[in-house]
Amino acid sequence: MAVTVERSIADKTCIVGVGETEYARHGGIADKSEFRLCLEAILKAAADAGIRPDEIDGFASFGYERPEPVLIQAALGIPEMRFSNMVWGAGGGGCAAAVMNAAIAVHAGLCRYACVYRSLCQGQYERYGHYRPRPRGGPHMAPFGLMSPAQMVALTTRRHMHLYGTTTEQFGIVAVTLRAHAQRNPRAVMRGKPLTLVEHARARMIADPFRLYDCCLETDGACAVIVTTPERARDLRIRPVRILAAAQASNPGWGLGPMGSHNMPIEDYASVNSRVLAGHLFAMAGLGPADIDVAQIYDAFTGIVVMALEDFGFCGRGEGGPFVAEGRLAWPDGGLPVNTAGGLLSEAYLHGLNLVIEGVRQMRGTSTAQVADARTCLVTSGGASGHKSALILGH
Amino acid sequence: MAVTVERSIADKTCIVGVGETEYARHGGIADKSEFRLCLEAILKAAADAGIRPDEIDGFASFGYERPEPVLIQAALGIPEMRFSNMVWGAGGGGCAAAVMNAAIAVHAGLCRYACVYRSLCQGQYERYGHYRPRPRGGPHMAPFGLMSPAQMVALTTRRHMHLYGTTTEQFGIVAVTLRAHAQRNPRAVMRGKPLTLVEHARARMIADPFRLYDCCLETDGACAVIVTTPERARDLRIRPVRILAAAQASNPGWGLGPMGSHNMPIEDYASVNSRVLAGHLFAMAGLGPADIDVAQIYDAFTGIVVMALEDFGFCGRGEGGPFVAEGRLAWPDGGLPVNTAGGLLSEAYLHGLNLVIEGVRQMRGTSTAQVADARTCLVTSGGASGHKSALILGH
Numbered sequence: 001m002a003v004t005v006e007r008s009i010a011d012k013t014c015i016v017g018v019g020e021t022e023y024a025r026h027g028g029i030a031d032k033s034e035f036r037l038c039l040e041a042i043l044k045a046a047a048d049a050g051i052r053p054d055e056i057d058g059f060a061s062f063g064y065e066r067p068e069p070v071l072i073q074a075a076l077g078i079p080e081m082r083f084s085n086m087v088w089g090a091g092g093g094g095c096a097a098a099v100m101n102a103a104i105a106v107h108a109g110l111c112r113y114a115c116v117y118r119s120l121c122q123g124q125y126e127r128y129g130h131y132r133p134r135p136r137g138g139p140h141m142a143p144f145g146l147m148s149p150a151q152m153v154a155l156t157t158r159r160h161m162h163l164y165g166t167t168t169e170q171f172g173i174v175a176v177t178l179r180a181h182a183q184r185n186p187r188a189v190m191r192g193k194p195l196t197l198v199e200h201a202r203a204r205m206i207a208d209p210f211r212l213y214d215c216c217l218e219t220d221g222a223c224a225v226i227v228t229t230p231e232r233a234r235d236l237r238i239r240p241v242r243i244l245a246a247a248q249a250s251n252p253g254w255g256l257g258p259m260g261s262h263n264m265p266i267e268d269y270a271s272v273n274s275r276v277l278a279g280h281l282f283a284m285a286g287l288g289p290a291d292i293d294v295a296q297i298y299d300a301f302t303g304i305v306v307m308a309l310e311d312f313g314f315c316g317r318g319e320g321g322p323f324v325a326e327g328r329l330a331w332p333d334g335g336l337p338v339n340t341a342g343g344l345l346s347e348a349y350l351h352g353l354n355l356v357i358e359g360v361r362q363m364r365g366t367s368t369a370q371v372a373d374a375r376t377c378l379v380t381s382g383g384a385s386g387h388k389s390a391l392i393l394g395h
Numbered sequence: 396m397a398v399t400v401e402r403s404i405a406d407k408t409c410i411v412g413v414g415e416t417e418y419a420r421h422g423g424i425a426d427k428s429e430f431r432l433c434l435e436a437i438l439k440a441a442a443d444a445g446i447r448p449d450e451i452d453g454f455a456s457f458g459y460e461r462p463e464p465v466l467i468q469a470a471l472g473i474p475e476m477r478f479s480n481m482v483w484g485a486g487g488g489g490c491a492a493a494v495m496n497a498a499i500a501v502h503a504g505l506c507r508y509a510c511v512y513r514s515l516c517q518g519q520y521e522r523y524g525h526y527r528p529r530p531r532g533g534p535h536m537a538p539f540g541l542m543s544p545a546q547m548v549a550l551t552t553r554r555h556m557h558l559y560g561t562t563t564e565q566f567g568i569v570a571v572t573l574r575a576h577a578q579r580n581p582r583a584v585m586r587g588k589p590l591t592l593v594e595h596a597r598a599r600m601i602a603d604p605f606r607l608y609d610c611c612l613e614t615d616g617a618c619a620v621i622v623t624t625p626e627r628a629r630d631l632r633i634r635p636v637r638i639l640a641a642a643q644a645s646n647p648g649w650g651l652g653p654m655g656s657h658n659m660p661i662e663d664y665a666s667v668n669s670r671v672l673a674g675h676l677f678a679m680a681g682l683g684p685a686d687i688d689v690a691q692i693y694d695a696f697t698g699i700v701v702m703a704l705e706d707f708g709f710c711g712r713g714e715g716g717p718f719v720a721e722g723r724l725a726w727p728d729g730g731l732p733v734n735t736a737g738g739l740l741s742e743a744y745l746h747g748l749n750l751v752i753e754g755v756r757q758m759r760g761t762s763t764a765q766v767a768d769a770r771t772c773l774v775t776s777g778g779a780s781g782h783k784s785a786l787i788l789g790h
Contacts, residue, residue, distance in 0.1 A: 005452075005477070008504030057400075060480075064459075068483045070781025074650040074658065081645055082400065082675060084782070085455075085480040085496050088463045100505070101480050101496070108499040109403030249477055255469040263469065280477060386465025387479070 006283045011394070013103040014240035016113075016233050017049025017226035018357045023189050023219050023348035028123065037222040038067040038119035039075055045224035050237045051113055056226070058083030058111030060102040062094035062387075063351050067119055083111040087248075089387035095298075095352035096381040097389035100246035102227040112232060118353040119222035127218050146262075149300060150207040150215055153384055155262070157303030158209055160270035164318030168209050170325050171302035172200035175213045175345055177329045178299065182342025184368040189217055190346040214302040216344035223353035225360070241363040242394035244376065245285035249277035250386045257384045272304050272384040274311035282313075285376075285392045289313040292392070293374040294362050295336055296355035299343040300383040305329075308380055312390075331369040340369035352381040359393045405679045406789070408498040409635035411508075411628050412444025412621035413752045418584050418614050418743035425518055425615070433462040433514035434470055436617035444621045445632045446508055451621070453478030453506030455497040457489035457782075458746050462514055478506040482643075488782025490693075490747035491774055495641035495784060497622040507627060513748040514617035522613050541657075544695060545602040545610055548779055550657070552698030553604055555665035559713030563604050565720050566697035567595035570608045570740055572724045573694065577737025579763040584612055585741040609697040611739035618748035620755070636758040637789035639771065640680035644672035645781045667699050667779040669706035677708075680771075680787045684708040687787070688769040689757050690731055691750035694738040695778040700724075703775055707785075726764040735764035747776040754788045 019041045022029055029037070046053040053076045059069035060083075069084035083105045087094030095118065102114035122128065129148055146152050160166050179195040182188035195213055203212035233240035250257075254264045254273050264273065282288055289312060299305050306320035314336060315323040329338040341347045341358040348354055359377040361367040375395040382388040414436045417424055424432070441448040448471045454464035455478075464479035478500045482489030490513065497509035517523065524543055541547050555561050574590040577583035590608055598607035628635035649659040649668050659668065677683055684707060694700045701715035709731060710718040724733040736742045736753040743749055754772040756762040770790040777783040 005504055005507060012503075065483075068651065068781070070483075070645050070649060070651055073645060073781070074648050077647070079647045080671065080675075081643075083495075083643060085482050085492070087480050088460075088465075097480070100478075104499045104503040104505055107503050108407075109400055110495070110499055112400060247477065248479065249475065250465050250468055252472070252474045253469050254465060256463065256465055276475065280475075386463070386468070 008284065009103050009107055009246060010284045010286065011242055011244050012107045013227055013243045014230055014233050015225055015243065015360050016228055016236050016238055016240050017045040018360050019044025019048055019224045020354060020357055021221045023187055023221040025189060025219060029220050034119050034121040034124050035067045035071065037121065037220070038117060039072065041119065041222035041224040042072065042076070042115055042117055045115065045226050048238065049226045051226070054078045056113045056115045057081055058102065058105050058114035060085055060098040060114055060116045061118055062087035062098045063089055063118065065118060083114060087387055089382070089385050094248070094381055094387050094389050095356055096246060096379055096391045097248040097387065099225065099227060099243065099356060099391055100248055100389060103243055103246050106228050112228060114227045115224055116227060116353065117222065117224040118351050120351055121220040122218040123220045129215070129218055149383060150210050153301045153303060154207040154210055156270055156384060157301070160303065160307060161209060163270050164321065166306060166321035168201065169197065170306065170321040171209065171214050172197045173324050174302040174305045174329065175200050178339045178343045179346045181331055181340050181369050182346035185341045185347060188342040188347040189219055190342060210301055210303070216300045217349045219348040221348055221350055223350045223357055225353065225356055239364065241360045243391060244287070244394040245281050245392040247277055247280040247284055248389040249280050250388060251276045254386050256386045270307065271311050272307045273386065273388050274308060274380065277388050277390055278312045281390050281392060287376065287392060291376055292336065292378045293376050294340060294371040295338050295378040296359045297338050298352050298355065298380045298382055299339055299345050304383050305338065312378065312380070332371065337369065337371050340367050340371065355379050356391065363393050363395050401678045403679065404498050404502055404641060405681065406637055406639050407502045408622055408638045409625055409628050410620055410638065410755050411623055411631050411633055411635050412440040413755050414439025414443055414619045415582070415749060415752055416616045418582055418616040420584060420614060423518065423615060429514050429516040429519050430462045430466065432516065432615070432617040433512060434467065436514065436619040437467065437471065437510055437512055440510065440619035440621050443633065446621070449473045451508045451510045452476055453497065453500050453509035455480055455493040455509055455511045456513055457482035457493045458484055458513065460513060478509060482782055484780050484782035488777040488780040489643070489784050490751055490776040491641060491786045492643040492776065492782065492784035494620065494622060494638065494751060494786055495643055498638055498641050501623050507623060509622045510619055511622060511748065512617065512619040513746050515746055516615040517613040518615045524610070524613055544778060545605050548696045548698060549602040549605055551665055551779060552696070555698065555702060556604060558665050559716065561701060561716035563596065564592065565701065565716035566604065566609050567592045568719050569697040569700045569724065570595050573734045573738045574741045576726055576735050576764050577741035580736045580742060583737040583742040584614055585737060605696055605698065611695045612744045614743040616743055616745055618745045618752055620748065620751055634759065636755045638786060639682070639789040640676050640787040642672055642675040642679055643784040644675050645783060646671045649781050651781045665702065666706050667702045668781065668783050669703060669775065672783050672785055673707045676785050676787060682771065682787060686771055687731065687773045688771050689735060689766040690733050690773040691754045692733050693747050693750065693775045693777055694734055694740050699778050700733065707773065707775070727766065732764065732766050735762050735766065750774050751786065758788050758790050
């Protein structure tokens with residue numbers, strides 16, 4: 001009897017190792033190449049899992065990852081690589097989808113230890129916040145004035161404010177809350193730099209309504225995560241973190257969304273395209289929003305967090321602003337602590353894979369802003385692109 | 396009991412639909428955009444399978460495919476897309492790996508009908524045969540004079556000639572044989588243009604030892620293939636083609652191979668990096684080279700075919716030239732008819748996905764150069780890159 005699509009890979013795989021490099025503002029660790037940082041993260045993840053690096057036999061990534069698996073294979077002396085793929089999308093579309101791809105590969109038996117990785121050195125290569133002509137075709141929004149992600153997401157966020165009365169102060173509360181979480185995290189680029197609502201409100205405008213501290217960091221670094229089956233995990237010294245659900249989806253008719261076509265249905269034009277995704281994800285896990293103890297929400301911009309809270313059902317449509325204003329995202333006792341390591345806004349911008357790693361820490365009980373008795377963690381990926389994906393991790 | 400990595404997805408999934416557009420030399424169908432051609436191929440594949448296009452709920456591709464799945468989803472009105480990924484490699488690394496990715500997704504239960512597709516209009520976008528600076532980093536061979544795939548593969552091919560006495564006439568036999576197969580195929584761009592060994596030998600030099608007819612076509616078009624489970628296939632009107640094995644691998648230490656680093660081990664420097672791959676593939680299928688009735692071998696250049704015959708064990712190391720010279724690749728009675736639709740050299744260059752489709756035709760008994768009683772077909776992908784993959788299809 002075939003498993004249903006709804007449940008498919010629910011709780012069939014697990015994460016047994018995580019690794020990350022130092023994170024730094026662009027150019028801060030320019031003495032290490034992006035490729036070297038990538039290898040460093042993978043070696044740390046293998047060590048964390050207690051496996052030899054050459055036991056890794058699959059790779060998954062996303063966002064046009066530059067260090068290709070065959071180069072990593074050569075560098076690490078991996079004799080048998082049996083799986084490698086990546087998710088489309090240049091802008092953080094798929095860190096959770098990459099974990100999903102690794103999960104189906106190990107679940108199908110195609111490889112033993114799949115490594116999900118992302119290395120992103122904006123100081124060494126392009127900076128996403130700057131305009132660049134897209135090299136390989138596709139929709140071009142530049143003639144309409146949309147040349148950076150901040151501008152693109154600003155439109156849906158502005159509409160959210162128009163429809164629901166969401167305020168820039170509410171976005172400020174997101175930024176300030178996550179910055180506070182970062183103060184406890186020695187890896188966070190913004191540690192030692194607490195933020196106030198006044199500073200948030202007075203910062204320079206980037207793309208209305210987004211001011212400087214509404215926008216994520218531009219950093220250098222790399223992350224890696226090892227996925228395997230529960231059977232293999234039993235032979236490792238580390239307690240596995242269960243992947244209760246992993247899903248990828250786009251609302252009907254969305255197209256590339258704010259990062260591209262802006263042709264999504266009007267009823268979605270104040271969302272982050274995660275309504276359908278959330279339905280699949282919770283159905284797979286057999287859980288609902290009320291069962292989530294802690295969340296790592298892709299926070300390329302503060303507005304995304306507010307809209308994601310609604311899409312994933314933590315509050316009703318249009319209620320994201322008040323939800324945030326009530327302090328619900330705050331550690332330790334907001335009720336739904338979000339981005340407990342500081343997130344993309346205040347820890348580092350590793351295209352969301354650092355959110356997966358913080359989710360693993362929460363499930364292991366080792367976060368620097370540990371949520372007491374946390375047994376489930378939602379991790380979302382992607383800003384508002386069409387390549388949305390999410391995970392539910394379990395204790 | 397978990398399935399072994401060796402067998403994993405052996406005979407667990409199948410191909411139930413194929414679709415392809417008209418193929419034309421660059422610019423020949425420029426009134427249809429690449430995206431439109433992509434959709435056309437997918438619609439044809441769905442019709443072939445007897446499913447509605449909006450039943451497709453997953454997509455897999457390779458080679459930095461431009462039409463992203465979210466755009467296709469919007470265009471086809473697909474309500475639920477639950478899976479999409481692609482394989483690295485700009486140069487045909489992964490048509491079989493894309494099928495493998497689709498196979499593990501449907502096998503894991505993540506989606507119902509996964510569509511593998513590739514649209515490639517060299518007339519509308521870049522032409523692979525021309526030098527272009529690589530836009531996103533990675534190894535650059537240009538300072539060493541290696542600016543096009545023909546130049547890169549020429550080096551390993553020249554070494555094969557040096558080591559084993561392989562001749563340019565033997566490469567000519569590959570080109571002439573495949574051109575003869577194309578004469579029976581109404582889709583083939585080179586139909587109506589038979590080739591002789593004299594014409595091959597007199598054609599202009601491209602990259603020694605490759606002359607014009609040693610090099611694949613540069614065409615416009617698109618291909619699509621629908622993968623599902625045997626259980627779902629039973630409800631369709633078409634007889635499924637079994638995916639007996641699907642594997643991806645690179646020899647140890649290869650790196651990006653001739654398309655990149657040229658740092659592969661010296662003992663591999665007259666091969667197409669498929670030795671390890673072939674081992675995995677045949678082990679998964681429980682078959683050996685002698686069990687293969689017909690083969691579709693990635694023929695970006697004639698030298699690749701000669702070396703692939705050795706890597707996949709159809710003959711010994713260094714015996715590829717004589718194997719070809721004996722007429723073994725010829726339809727109908729060479730023994731191992733190869734690229735029975737004309738291949739990338741004479742049908743079209745769709746990065747190998749057209750080879751998968753011809754493989755399906757052979758298993759259905761509908762090729763224009765049908766091999767009598769063919770029950771197994773090998774399909775290889777990738778020139779000599781690190782992202783090698785292959786399939787064994789079954790009747």
